[in-house]
Amino acid sequence: xxxxxxxxxxxxTEGAIVQINCTYQTSGFNGLFWYQQHAGExxxxxxxxxxxxxxxxGRFSSFLSRSKGYSYLLxxxxxxxxxxxxxxxxxxxxxxxxxxxxxxxIIKP
Amino acid sequence: ETGVTQTPRHLVMGxxxxxxxxxxxxxxxxxxxxxxxxxxxxxxxxxxxxxxxQTENNSVPSRFSPECPNSSHLFLHLHTLQPxxxxxxxxxxSQRGQGNQPQHFGDGTRLSIL
Numbered sequence: 001x002x003x004x005x006x007x008x009x010x011x012x013t014e015g016a017i018v019q020i021n022c023t024y025q026t027s028g029f030n031g032l033f034w035y036q037q038h039a040g041e042x043x044x045x046x047x048x049x050x051x052x053x054x055x056x057x058g059r060f061s062s063f064l065s066r067s068k069g070y071s072y073l074l075x076x077x078x079x080x081x082x083x084x085x086x087x088x089x090x091x092x093x094x095x096x097x098x099x100x101x102x103x104x105x106i107i108k109p
Numbered sequence: 110e111t112g113v114t115q116t117p118r119h120l121v122m123g124x125x126x127x128x129x130x131x132x133x134x135x136x137x138x139x140x141x142x143x144x145x146x147x148x149x150x151x152x153x154x155x156x157x158x159x160x161x162x163q164t165e166n167n168s169v170p171s172r173f174s175p176e177c178p179n180s181s182h183l184f185l186h187l188h189t190l191q192p193x194x195x196x197x198x199x200x201x202x203s204q205r206g207q208g209n210q211p212q213h214f215g216d217g218t219r220l221s222i223l
Contacts, residue, residue: 004151031209042113042199042214043152050209087152091209099151 002026004100006088011106012078020073020086020103028093034062034073035087037102043087046073075105083107112136115200115215122190123223130185130218132200140205141183142212143175146197158183159205187220195222 003025012018024032031050035043049055049064049071061074075082085102092098113134122128134141143155157165158177172194174186183200197219201212 008149033211035214040216040219042216045211045213048209048211089152095209097152097154097212101149101151 002090002092002098004088004090004098006086006100006103008101009104009106011108012075014078014080014107014109016078017074017076018078018105020075020088020105022071022073022088022100024069024071024088024090024098026090026092026098029066030091030093030095032062032064032071032091033089033097034071035089037085037087039084046086078107080107080109113200113202113213113215115198115218117218118216119219119221121221121223122187124190124192126190127186127188129187130198130200130220132183132185132215134181134183134200134202134213136202136204136213138202138204138213139180140203141177141180142201142203143183143185144199144201146199146217152199156185190220190222192222195220 006022033048034046036046037043047062049062054063059076064071085104087102088100089097116131139160141158145153155169156175161177172189176184197217199217200215203212204210
């Protein structure tokens, strides 16, 4: 079957760095998305990786290893507004999104 | 402002009621989606419309009935729902046929079944 695993909840300190991991098992693979979702709001697109390596966008970076079925989202210089859920979604061979349950990130002062 | 608008934001209904959820996208996309989001569970894809034609129905009970009159509007008609249908219902849109474009989501309708 197809499956996405990511931690349920993580806690980090304002100003620090946090890495949110995601492992996937899909029938075929056509890339991986990360989304951010604040409570009561829409998920918003953060990044898309289809090739191995690190993609950097300001304070946020996303990494992909296709051979390991693994991705992570790296958040630097954490701010209180980064408290949110982070959703990982892999694209299978039929271009369907397989979603993880999300990681709730709590930022403490 | 995500470009995808959902109404109402909150809905409380009894099991015998009939109601409809509405979604409108202002992004010029050609595909629209309905998802169910329950606490601590992955997003569940319910329906997909591509150029107004339904292309996916992921074994959704018939008490949920989608309607897509044009590529900018999507409805979800609700009838005789069950308590386990209480959840956040998200609408999304994307541009298919141009590589792997991200889906853009609305803020959702929080549905509570009494």
